Amino acid sequence: xxxxxxxxxxxxxxxxxxxxxxxxxxxxxxxxxxxxxxxxxxxxxxxxxxxxxxxxxxxxxxxxxxxxxxxxxxxxxxxxxxxxxxxxxxxxxxxxxxxxxxxxxxxxxxxxxxxxxxxxxxxxxxxxxxxxxxxxxxxxxxxxxxxxxxxxxxxxxxxxxxxxxxxxxxxxxxxxxxxxxxxxxxxxxxxxxxxxx
Amino acid sequence: xxxxxxxxxxxxxxxxxxxxxxxxxxxxxxxxxxxxxxxxxxxxxxxxxxxxxxxxxxxxxxxxxxxxxxxxxxxxxxxxxxxxxxxxxxxxxxxxxxxxxxxxxxxxxxxxxxxxxxxxxxxxxxxxxxxxxxxx
Numbered sequence: 118x119x120x121x122x123x124x125x126x127x128x129x130x131x132x133x134x135x136x137x138x139x140x141x142x143x144x145x146x147x148x149x150x151x152x153x154x155x156x157x158x159x160x161x162x163x164x165x166x167x168x169x170x171x172x173x174x175x176x177x178x179x180x181x182x183x184x185x186x187x188x189x190x191x192x193x194x195x196x197x198x199x200x201x202x203x204x205x206x207x208x209x210x211x212x213x214x215x216x217x218x219x220x221x222x223x224x225x226x227x228x229x230x231x232x233x234x235x236x237x238x239x240x241x242x243x244x245x246x247x248x249x250x251x252x253x254x255x256x257x258x259x260x261x262x263x264x265x266x267x268x269x270x271x272x273x274x275x276x277x278x279x280x281x282x283x284x285x286x287x288x289x290x291x292x293x294x295x296x297x298x299x300x301x302x303x304x305x306x307x308x309x310x311x312x313x314x
Numbered sequence: 315x316x317x318x319x320x321x322x323x324x325x326x327x328x329x330x331x332x333x334x335x336x337x338x339x340x341x342x343x344x345x346x347x348x349x350x351x352x353x354x355x356x357x358x359x360x361x362x363x364x365x366x367x368x369x370x371x372x373x374x375x376x377x378x379x380x381x382x383x384x385x386x387x388x389x390x391x392x393x394x395x396x397x398x399x400x401x402x403x404x405x406x407x408x409x410x411x412x413x414x415x416x417x418x419x420x421x422x423x424x425x426x427x428x429x430x431x432x433x434x435x436x437x438x439x440x441x442x443x444x445x446x447x448x449x450x
Contacts, residue, residue, distance in 0.1 A: 161411060
């Protein structure tokens with residue numbers, strides 16, 4: 118009897134052991150349309166964890182890790198003491214809704230829906246996005262998604278205010294044409310490894 | 315009249331040049347910046363582990379020179395080399411994304427070797443993250 122219980126526990130623990138994939142070097146590209154030029158920035162230091170048993174997916178990145186395409190803006194943002202230390206991160210926690218359809222042993226491409234909460238600055242917002250998951254032949258897995266995030270009026274004001282304050286010191290640009298719009302296009306690109314600890 | 319057109323043309327050229335110069339200004343770099351803080355990878359990791367809020371205020375956006383054990387390296391999506399330094403913790407350490415052209419300095423370095431890297435601290439995720447790094 119004891120042996121059966123031990124065997125049962127062993128089998129159970131095996132089947133409920135979380136199968137987790139992670140990355141420390143995910144990529145997020147953000148873009149905001151603008152009258153003057155698109156403001157674009159990249160962050161290649163995104164960490165993400167994807168649990169293939171529960172469908173839970175999360176990612177986290179640091180605001181200061183964004184590098185702006187526009188050289189002058191990158192310098193302005195990085196040379197001044199832009200204070201992001203109160204809220205230095207963006208975070209997403211959610212679930213891949215139809216993850217049971219994915220066969221993680223079979224290479225292929227799967228369309229999925231992701232639903233969850235995005236935390237940016239002190240704001241929390243509910244987000245739904247379409248994504249794609251690629252299962253490679255070597256057991257590798259990657260995910261990508263792009264969606265539009267519409268940010269609150271007050272946050273846009275905060276951002277534009279910041280640029281108005283920071284930019285004219287360095288350059289003589291009319292910031293009315295350089296403000297960002299409320300719609301921010303976000304591209305996400307994550308290449309996962311199996312978590313082995 | 316001819317002079318007027320010449321002046322206008324000249325102004326347009328100046329504006330165009332200024333526009334492209336501004337767009338293509340080199341990005342900020344830590345190469346020629348003096349380090350605001352010099353410490354070991356373990357000290358930096360422990361500082362963030364012990365008090366993240368305080369460390370955010372102290373280190374984010376600052377140039378930090380970190381000395382520690384080299385653990386692994388890999389490539390990120392833009393092809394940049396990412397170095398993980400041992401932070402003494404079980405999971406996290408110090409993650410450093412190198413500036414282009416720095417990876418050649420890693421050719422002689424093996425796991426466990428001591429290295430010194432200077433970069434801009436952006437905060438704590440799983441590891442303490444440094445960006446735009448150069449190997450000293």
